[in-house]
Structures are given as structure tokens and as C-alpha cells.
Amino acid sequence: MSSPGTAPPAEVMSIASPINLILLSLFVVLVYMQFRPKAPVTLPKSPPPIVFRTFTPTTLLEFNGVDGKPVYLAVRGRVFDVTPGRNFYGPGGPYENFAGRDASRGLAHQSFDEEMLTKDLKGPLDDLKDLDAEQMENLQSWEERFLEKYLVVGKLVAEGDPEAPKS
Numbered sequence: 001m002s003s004p005g006t007a008p009p010a011e012v013m014s015i016a017s018p019i020n021l022i023l024l025s026l027f028v029v030l031v032y033m034q035f036r037p038k039a040p041v042t043l044p045k046s047p048p049p050i051v052f053r054t055f056t057p058t059t060l061l062e063f064n065g066v067d068g069k070p071v072y073l074a075v076r077g078r079v080f081d082v083t084p085g086r087n088f089y090g091p092g093g094p095y096e097n098f099a100g101r102d103a104s105r106g107l108a109h110q111s112f113d114e115e116m117l118t119k120d121l122k123g124p125l126d127d128l129k130d131l132d133a134e135q136m137e138n139l140q141s142w143e144e145r146f147l148e149k150y151l152v153v154g155k156l157v158a159e160g161d162p163e164a165p166k167s
């Protein structure tokens with residue numbers, strides 16, 4: 001038995017040796033590292049899935065890039081997501097007339113004038129039958145460029161077409 005004021009017995013001294021104290025603190029640190037609360041794992045956000053849709057000229061209209069909405073346009077029945085080209089087709093862009101519209105005739109004529117756009121959105125699609133060879137060639141090369149650059153997100157059909165989305 002040790003009395004107050006006297007040194008602890010030798011076996012206690014050997015347990016509390018500096019090397020043991022270092023090992024103990026290392027152990028405590030390791031246990032803490034193992035069990036400390038970890039920040040929740042956040043996975044990078046994946047882009048929204050692309051759903052292939054059928055549009056009519058009326059339902060396509062809203063995809064004009066206004067208020068941050070996507071920008072779509074149609075070329076010969078294919079609907080392209082041209083949102084990456086918002087500078088061209090978005091509000092204030094040089095080709096904004098094409099946004100949310102069938103751009104086929106305008107591309108064929110190399111003109112983004114209003115009169116190139118189908119007036120009657122509820123009527124038949126522009127069949128482009130009056131285009132000459134050069135205009136068809138223009139259209140073809142624009143179409144190829146769009147196919148390389150943009151995603152096809154749907155097809156354009158006339159209102160009343162059996163494939164048209166039910167409103």
C-alpha cells in the first residue's frame with residue numbers, strides 16, 4: 001500500500017510510461033477518426049433524362065427560351081433542343097424567330113424573317129414542296145449541322161394527327 005505523498009508502485013509507473021501514453025493517445029485519435037460524424041456524400045447532379053416527345057406547332061411554341069425555358073426548334077419534323085445555342089435562338093438572339101417554331105422554310109431560304117414561319121399553327125405542317133434544289137440543299141446542310149450539334153428531343157406533327165398529344 002502506498003501512502004499519500006509517496007511515489008506510485010512500480011507496476012503503475014510502467015503502465016503509465018510515456019510510450020504507453022503516446023500509444024494510448026494515438027489509439028484515441030484513430031478511434032475518433034473512425035467514428036467522427038462524416039459529411040453526407042452528395043453525388044453530382046445528373047442531367048435530366050431526355051424524353052422523346054411528340055409536339056404540335058402549338059405545344060412547341062412555349063419552348064422559346066423565355067424565362068430560362070429550353071429552346072426547341074423543328075426542322076423537317078425533327079425537334080431539336082437548341083438550348084446550348086441560346087445566344088442564337090434565345091430572346092434577343094439573331095435567330096429568335098425560330099425558337100419554338102418550325103424553322104425548315106427559313107433555313108431553306110436563308111432567312112429568319114417572320115414570313116418564313118408557318119402562320120396557322122393548327123393547320124397542316126409546311127410540306128416544303130415548292131422549294132427548289134438549292135433551297136433543299138441549304139436545308140439539308142443546316143439539318144446535318146443540327147444533327148451533329150444538338151439533341152433530337154421529339155417529332156413535330158400537325159394538330160389533329162393521330163400521333164398528336166392529347167390536349
Ligand code: HEM
Nearest residue numbers: 082085088094095106107108109110111112113142145149
Ligand atoms: C448578315 C448575315 C449573317 C451573319 C453575319 C451571320 C453570322 C453568323 C455567325 C457568326 C454564326 C456562328 C457560326 C458558328 O460559330 O458556328 C451564324 C450561325 C448561324 N446562322 Fe447566321 N449569319 C447571317 C445570316 C443568317 C441568315 C439569313 C440565317 C437564316 C437562316 C442564318 C442562320 C444561322 C444559323 C441557323 C446558324 C447556326 C447557329 C447554330 O449553330 O445553332 N444566318 N451566323
